[in-house]
Amino acid sequence: MENQQRNFGTWQITSIMISSMIGVGILTIPRTSTMLLQQAGWIGPISGALIAGVAVTAIVYLGNQFPGLTFVEFMPRIFGSVIGTMCICLFILYQFFNAGITARVFGEVVVTSVLPDTPLEVIIVTLLLLVLFLCCHEIEVVARVNELLIPFLLLPSLLIPLVSFMNADWYNLLPFHVESWTDVVKTGLDTYTLYTGYELLMVYFAFAIPGARLGVASITGMSFAFVVYMISVIAGISVFGYEELQRLIWPTLELVKVTQRTGWFLERFESAFLAIWVASVFTTIGNMFYATIFSLRQWFRKGIRFQRISAIVMMVPLFFFSLIPQNIVELYSYLKHLTTMGYMVTIFIPILLAITQFMRNKINKGRKENIEKGGT
Template identity: 35%
Template structure:
């Protein structure tokens, strides 16, 4: 299951970035301004810095066990039963989160372009692709993330650069929005928008050069953080905080009002959605793949392919269980908070106990 030396540093960064950028970006300006108002971008920046701290802490913990994943060193640090329980919590969280992200994706597709298409059809068609990629090894998985990240970052940078001319500076004032307490409240909420990076618990042993793990871990965080920050600032500058709270998909609405020079297509959002499908596909696949690989290691199976197809019906069930988009977003909010809570409690606990008990793995070859 662990294929050492199979991930390049750029692939490692791509996995982090692609997992963080998903459906959350569609409602991010609305989330960021919910409490902080025009200071939503400050709250987002603070939430991103907190996420970066825990990303580095995970890397620090992983480099103490360069040959092992979380599922292998957690039982050594805190005992077999608690360690196995922690591993299963992460696997379950990744699995449920990926199924909910899939449902949000399907809902948005129906609202935006596939008006008469049943949600079940969209979920099943994409699920086939997710299952296909998830059955490959980590080397193929890394190559796909590296390639798809290019298709994500280039149009994102171009679109955000063009949209700057639509920004009205007065809508960004006052800089401190509704005050420091509201910023801190939103910071907690926005930290959950960065979750997903914790899947690197599984991929640190596979990176080719362990010494560069911090450098490329930072680069993997930086790209989505910059995109998030730009989306929030531009969203506030174009719509204002009050209007953002009334929009279902503010980022999609932002794309609709942007005038792209030289573009003759009437529905620019269709191009945005085409690239966004790639972003969601990689996010869902990364989370699903991680849950499958993690469960395989907990169950001590020889091949993760054994679990891929048996888990698909369960994945479909959780994707279709919510009755409407509001239930889905509510479940996603709960899952995001749960995942964030697990990250900020389990990671420091494992690291501190490993230091106190002086437990570490062997040196990576």
């Protein structure tokens, strides 16, 4: 790996994972989880985490098998040059589209909640310029930024849902009953998308220092995201009830407003929450777009200058792509299509890579033992 040092510690990888997973999804998860499961919506984050957990396990296995290598380098070794190249293209496109849609959702939230008179384009451009600045630096800067901002993300993500329990009506969670396990699986496939971001570890694992505990970092990151989503869903159901949640566009933001009326010292508590949430979305999009640009840099075997030029060039189509949906309904339609693409990139490909590599190791080990036996 040219001019790149492996200097990410276990905590830095954990920070990148948490920041990549917790973003715009935290505002909608109470509604997503209760759409089919109703008062049993708290099962949604559990089933979603189980699905994501299988893919994360596969990525950790690949990270340990190919230390110091990103997916751009090890994918052709496992799948061959043709299929490997197709998978690399798919990964890069998915991250590009995901960054664009996430930027648009961010813009919609800010425009509808706190800055109604500010043009949507201005909000998105401001965010993307910050991301562009991040992409003009070497990869260790990404780790430092995530590490610096993670405390601002951790506390509010847990504190606000917990405080909103003061307004909870626990009868809203009853009865404890699941009508259809098919709905549990469907909800799991919907809520797993809120954990996506873990696939970026196929890039960032390559920079872990020798001896960094990739498994511990992954379990810690997944566990924190799971706890945050679980508490948010339980708070949403217990405060509003599942019927009311279906009428709210940003349920978690409404939780913040309810919390505000319980005697907190801030007059506009949701503004403070969104200020912190901006940092969370910035790291999410920053990690995605950096992984996209850095993967292109590695693919073409270029240096930091190529990375900077690519970031500037690709930022233009990214901005226009984020503006394609005409309204919130179209935006959710695009999100649905992106989710379908995400199944391939974030679940199918990592698991298939891990299984193929595992089988290859088994076959090579068997051959080696046969050769040793034949030699004796």
